[in-house]
Amino acid sequence: MSALSLSEIRERPAFKELVQKRRKMRVTMISMMMLVFIGYLFAWAFLPEFVNLRLPADSSVTIGIWITVVVVLVAILLSAYYAMIAGKQLDLLNEKLIKDIHHDAKK
Amino acid sequence: MMLKNKRRNVSLLFLTAISLFLTQPMAWAAGSISGDVAKQALNIPAIVIFILFVLVTLVITYWAARKTSTTKEFYTAGGGIPAWQNGVAISGDFLSAATLLGITSSIYVMGVDGLAIIAGTLGAWPVVLFLIAERLRNLGRFTFIDVVSFRLSASKIRPLAAVSSLFVLVFYLIAQLVGAGKLVQLLFGLDYLVAIISVSLLMVVYVAFGGMLAATWVQFIKSVLLVAGGTILALLLLIQFDFDFGKIFTSAVETHPKGGAIVEVGGWLKDPLSVISLGMTLLFGFIGLPHILMRLFTVKDAAASRKSAFYAISIIGYFQLLIILIGFGALSLIMFNGNYHDAAGDMIGGNNMAVLHVSHLLGGDILLGFIAAVTFATILAVVSGLTISAAATIAHDLYAGTFAKGKVTEKKEMIVSKIAVVGTGVLAIIMGVVFEHQNVVFVSNLAMAIAASANAPVLIMAMFWGGLTTRGAIAGIVLGLASSLLLIVLGPQVMVEVLGMEQAIFPYAYPTVVSVPLAFLSIWYFSISDKSESAAAERLTYQDQFVLSETGIGVQDAVEH
Numbered sequence: 331m332s333a334l335s336l337s338e339i340r341e342r343p344a345f346k347e348l349v350q351k352r353r354k355m356r357v358t359m360i361s362m363m364m365l366v367f368i369g370y371l372f373a374w375a376f377l378p379e380f381v382n383l384r385l386p387a388d389s390s391v392t393i394g395i396w397i398t399v400v401v402v403l404v405a406i407l408l409s410a411y412y413a414m415i416a417g418k419q420l421d422l423l424n425e426k427l428i429k430d431i432h433h434d435a436k437k
Numbered sequence: 438m439m440l441k442n443k444r445r446n447v448s449l450l451f452l453t454a455i456s457l458f459l460t461q462p463m464a465w466a467a468g469s470i471s472g473d474v475a476k477q478a479l480n481i482p483a484i485v486i487f488i489l490f491v492l493v494t495l496v497i498t499y500w501a502a503r504k505t506s507t508t509k510e511f512y513t514a515g516g517g518i519p520a521w522q523n524g525v526a527i528s529g530d531f532l533s534a535a536t537l538l539g540i541t542s543s544i545y546v547m548g549v550d551g552l553a554i555i556a557g558t559l560g561a562w563p564v565v566l567f568l569i570a571e572r573l574r575n576l577g578r579f580t581f582i583d584v585v586s587f588r589l590s591a592s593k594i595r596p597l598a599a600v601s602s603l604f605v606l607v608f609y610l611i612a613q614l615v616g617a618g619k620l621v622q623l624l625f626g627l628d629y630l631v632a633i634i635s636v637s638l639l640m641v642v643y644v645a646f647g648g649m650l651a652a653t654w655v656q657f658i659k660s661v662l663l664v665a666g667g668t669i670l671a672l673l674l675l676i677q678f679d680f681d682f683g684k685i686f687t688s689a690v691e692t693h694p695k696g697g698a699i700v701e702v703g704g705w706l707k708d709p710l711s712v713i714s715l716g717m718t719l720l721f722g723f724i725g726l727p728h729i730l731m732r733l734f735t736v737k738d739a740a741a742s743r744k745s746a747f748y749a750i751s752i753i754g755y756f757q758l759l760i761i762l763i764g765f766g767a768l769s770l771i772m773f774n775g776n777y778h779d780a781a782g783d784m785i786g787g788n789n790m791a792v793l794h795v796s797h798l799l800g801g802d803i804l805l806g807f808i809a810a811v812t813f814a815t816i817l818a819v820v821s822g823l824t825i826s827a828a829a830t831i832a833h834d835l836y837a838g839t840f841a842k843g844k845v846t847e848k849k850e851m852i853v854s855k856i857a858v859v860g861t862g863v864l865a866i867i868m869g870v871v872f873e874h875q876n877v878v879f880v881s882n883l884a885m886a887i888a889a890s891a892n893a894p895v896l897i898m899a900m901f902w903g904g905l906t907t908r909g910a911i912a913g914i915v916l917g918l919a920s921s922l923l924l925i926v927l928g929p930q931v932m933v934e935v936l937g938m939e940q941a942i943f944p945y946a947y948p949t950v951v952s953v954p955l956a957f958l959s960i961w962y963f964s965i966s967d968k969s970e971s972a973a974a975e976r977l978t979y980q981d982q983f984v985l986s987e988t989g990i991g992v993q994d995a996v997e998h
């Protein structure tokens with residue numbers, strides 16, 4: 331792949347669209363995960379009364395235990411969405427782009 | 438004053454727990470890893486199950502050896518591992534003996550505070566996936582250094598990055614092996630030296646003959662066994678508590694002398710810097726581990742690499758949830774059980790044995806043997822992964838990429854990589870012997886700190902910042918490496934724990950809070966101030982790299998060349 335054709339690809343609208351969509355997806359996913367991650371750590375550090383609340387009230391299970399489970403589940407769900415659903419759509423765009431490039435290269 | 442000291446100790450214990458969990462030697466609580474341990478009676482079921490594991494993996498190695506003749510096959514199994522299988526193997530790199538023993542024991546000792554490590558890991562992993570899985574696969578062939586040196590001066594970057602990468606791998610290996618030796622004494626009643634030599638020998642056989650294909654299968658089988666073992670344990674536990682989750686915690690609170698405090702947060706993470714330090718270590722540490730990054734090259738394309746990271750996260754998450762149950766279950770069942778404590782009231786074998794005692798209580802000698810064997814298999818699988826990564830770094834980055842300037846035959850590189858495997862094995866045995874009576878906690882922290890400070894920043898910048906130049910990358914690696922080494926040595930883990938001083942010069946167990954920002958800043962500063970012609974050319978090529986990293990065009994050519 332020569333430098334010339336790479337710069338040609340870079341100017342394609344399909345490439346720009348792919349890059350933009352992927353960037354938006356990455357930023358959204360990372361912000362969501364970081365929000366949960368940082369929120370968790372800060373709750374642990376600075377809101378002990380909240381983290382120590384029992385839920386349900388007559389049990390020995392604290393909010394701390396619940397939010398740990400929630401972080402684990404959120405991590406899995408976000409990854410699933412990124413890897414399986416959003417990623418698949420972006421893969422399709424990517425494949426189409428590559429196919430077009432090969433097609434144009436033959437001309 | 439006393440109180441303050443105590444608090445510092447607790448937070449130190451925690452950071453230690455985290456690092457051990459990440460770098461996975463088995464013993465977290467000072468008990469078995471820092472001191473000598475007593476040899477236990479021979480455990481027959483454990484030995485039988487473990488021998489079965491070894492036989493199966495040797496057969497697989499024989500099969501893999503026949504499919505491994507090129508460097509590409511050796512380093513990355515030809516890029517032909519299915520995503521789901523690779524995902525299980527990645528999770529295997531994480532679900533270590535330390536997860537099973539260390540996290541359980543930290544819950545056992547400190548209750549709910551131990552959960553923060555679990556959430557921290559799971560919070561950091563997806564970010565790795567979103568940020569690097571795809572671009573890494575699109576830009577690299579065998580090691581993450583391929584990606585770092587993609588558009589920079591490879592002859593300058595490769596040797597440096599290889600050195601910091603080898604630091605991580607070797608420190609990690611030492612921590613593993615010393616832990617393994619002690620664990621084997623405890624579990625199998627075998628001699629320390631016998632354990633070290635047998636682990637090193639097996640690891641060399643797997644990797645030298647079967648390469649990445651064998652290493653992946655060993656990791657895969659072990660991971661399946663570990664998750665199965667965890668599931669059985671959790672199920673037996675739930676049966677014990679009538680499938681009522683709440684009952685496990687209630688019973689733990691009733692058993693523990695601290696009562697309700699066991700489900701409440703303790704005095705950990707009290708200042709913002711500790712919080713930042715923890716977050717950074719988890720996040721950047723993961724991004725900088727060479728043997729994990731290398732796994733992302735064993736699948737066919739970026740999509741497969743992304744999927745394997747997702748499978749890994751799911752398995753890790755599932756297992757961590759089991760660990761919460763097992764930890765609190767152990768707390769309520771074992772704590773005052775006379776069978777598992779000596780006359781002085783200490784747990785037999787140290788607190789790390791909590792999970793093994795619980796296995797014995799719930800499933801007798803057979804389950805104990807199974808869990809013990811799986812724990813040993815885990816060590817073996819992890820050191821094999823480290824060895825293949827070290828071999829790739831030495832043969833691909835140092836030998837072929839630096840000294841021979843790329844002009845080597847496939848055959849020659851293969852020979853060098855096999856010599857590297859054997860060399861790693863020999864080094865492992867020597868280091869294992871040298872460090873037998875040392876406290877290796879700081880060694881594993883070093884591995885993690887270097888990964889986070891020297892490897893991760895430069896890798897992220899190489900993939901995402903067009904302004905990066907060779908000079909900036911060199912500055913980042915050197916300063917990241919030097920500052921993390923220095924601050925660990927000046928930190929409490931070496932000065933207080935090892936040297937026995939009153940106070941450490943650097944107050945935090947983890948240097949990442951300083952060394953990671955320092956690495957990023959120096960990369961940035963030494964790049965923008967680089968006015969050389971080569972730097973200008975490097976900035977320009979980012980445009981091409983960008984196209985390749987986003988589309989994956991040219992991956993095939995790159996791989997076959």
